[in-house]
Amino acid sequence: MNIVGSLTQVLPIEDSSQIGHARRTAQQLAEQHGFDERDAGRVALVATELASNVLKHATHGELHLRALPRPAGFGIEMLAVDRAQGFDLQACLADGFSTGGTQGIGLGAISRLTEVFDVYADARGAVLLARLYPRTDREPDIRYGVSQHSLHDDPACGDVWYLAYEGASISALVIDGLGHGEEAERAGRAGAKAFALTPFADPVMLMEDMHRDMIGTRGGAVAFTQFDGRRDSLTFAGVGNIGASLIAADKSRGLASHPGIVGVQYRKARPFDYAHVNGHLLIMYSDGLQSRWNLQDYPGLVHRHPAVIASVLHRDFSRGRDDATVLVVALEAAHG
Template sequence: MNLAGTLTEVIPVDDDSRIGQARRRAKQLAEQLGFDQTGAGRAALVATELATNIFKHAQSGELHCRVVPGRGGQGIELIAIDRGPGFDAHRCLRDGFSTGGTPGEGLGSISRQSQVLDIYADERGAVVLARLFPRDVTDLRLGVNQHAMRNEAACGDVWHLALRGGKLSALVIDGLGHGEEAEEAGRCGAEAFAQRPFEHPDALLTDMHRAMNGTRGGAAAIAQYDADSGTLQFSGIGNIGARLISAQGSRGMASHPGIVGVQYRKAHTFTYAEANAQLLVMYSDGLQSRWDLGDYPALGMQHPATVAAVLHRDFCRGRDDVTVMAIDLELLNG
């Protein structure tokens, strides 16, 4: 499985006309992926309920849409994000319970129509994740939230992910600056990485350096996990952040100074033992680095896509392209 990165599509939910827009977009994505009529209807219903909940209970927020990989095919991811008063997820999942005087069928309906439903709500707001897949396709516990600065068409951040048996190789590149030239730099590096993603990270960075020569260059980081040994290797040049998170705490991963495609002294790969069943988070500098999942009770146990969405909501700088990738390393076990 060799997965090229895509941007997150954002639908602002700031008036009731956006509900129809969300419904139409979800149905369109489902049809593009080959969902049957019933499946496309499910996607439209889930998008409608998510957007309606934002508008009625938080007044404004966003619906994030993207095509996501699964085991055996692709599916649709819809994430409702707001900064409202939060809610009790367990109570709201029961049909008939409502915080806004409605019939109280929204979250219950979303749960029945989706293969994956994940909710995180506190005083900062709420994130509701729903994923829908065609028959015989199952979820992968990974999530990416990626946005171009000011929602421009070109994004200087690029990600790529490869899975093979019990091995994973993940890449994040931040092309210098933003816009088309930054995107070109990132794409050149990602194409070199994709040709042999399970080579040693030092060799991959050398290939990427050669491929990005003549472009603006950028920061880049590679994380490779082997489920058999439970070890993770990490090599980075520039300011891509990365952390391994467990119930016991968080381990930051070190990068070296330089610009891939322009100049750096030498890559060095660090090995982190006992990484199994931990959460890997990689992010570009469009995300502030001062976040701590310990400030969000139990968030580390949620779906990685929920984690990525919460971090983007609360720590996006807003003045650069931004990427947050979160991967449950246990997805490769067994």
């Protein structure tokens, strides 16, 4: 199962006219990715309720959309993101609680229309996650999340990410092409293309393959991890300023990269190995995200879905002056 990175589609929710646009956009995305009329209707209903909820309790926010590659077909992911205080989660979860101008079916009912539903809310705002899969899709949810945004909403993004699942193993990549725009994107994609061929290869050789294919581009910062669920171990290799952390409920470990620019010049990137990581979160991020975040400042967030975590971190720590990517992966051997 290979998951090729893509940008987060962001829809502003600032007035009631944008609720209809969000509904239509989400429904069209579902139809384009194989949802039948009934399942696309579920997507439309959930998008309406999420967008309406933002407008009601926060007055403004965003709806984040993406298509989720699945073992057979696609799912649809929607995240309602805001910075409002005082979100009454229990009231919103109650069936029949109207969010204003909607059917008032409540987020509790929405949670039953979705295959995955999760929420995190505190004084800084709320993030609500909904993932919907076609009724014929019986595969379990793949527990990863990503929030990726280009500078000034440029269609080209110098950040690139990639995920590979193979049995009980997971390999995750983040590249930050130097600068931003089309040339940075070209550098990142050259590296990701090489990575995708052999994501579980020897780390030193894999980095060299990426370096070779990135020569002639601007080059970039590169980091990847290889999780082996059978051995309960993780290998990390990094060159440049991609941040990475292993996080458990009670502790956090930063993963160290080597200096250099892949595709230009770097010394041999010796990988680092970490044991007993099953059940941990892996968080990787480009330098478009500040590094001073700490999940301990968000009580309970470590137990939320990785997609919620990625959106919270991007909302609160994006620098706003570069492409930004946050990739969060639950390290679980259950994929075997």
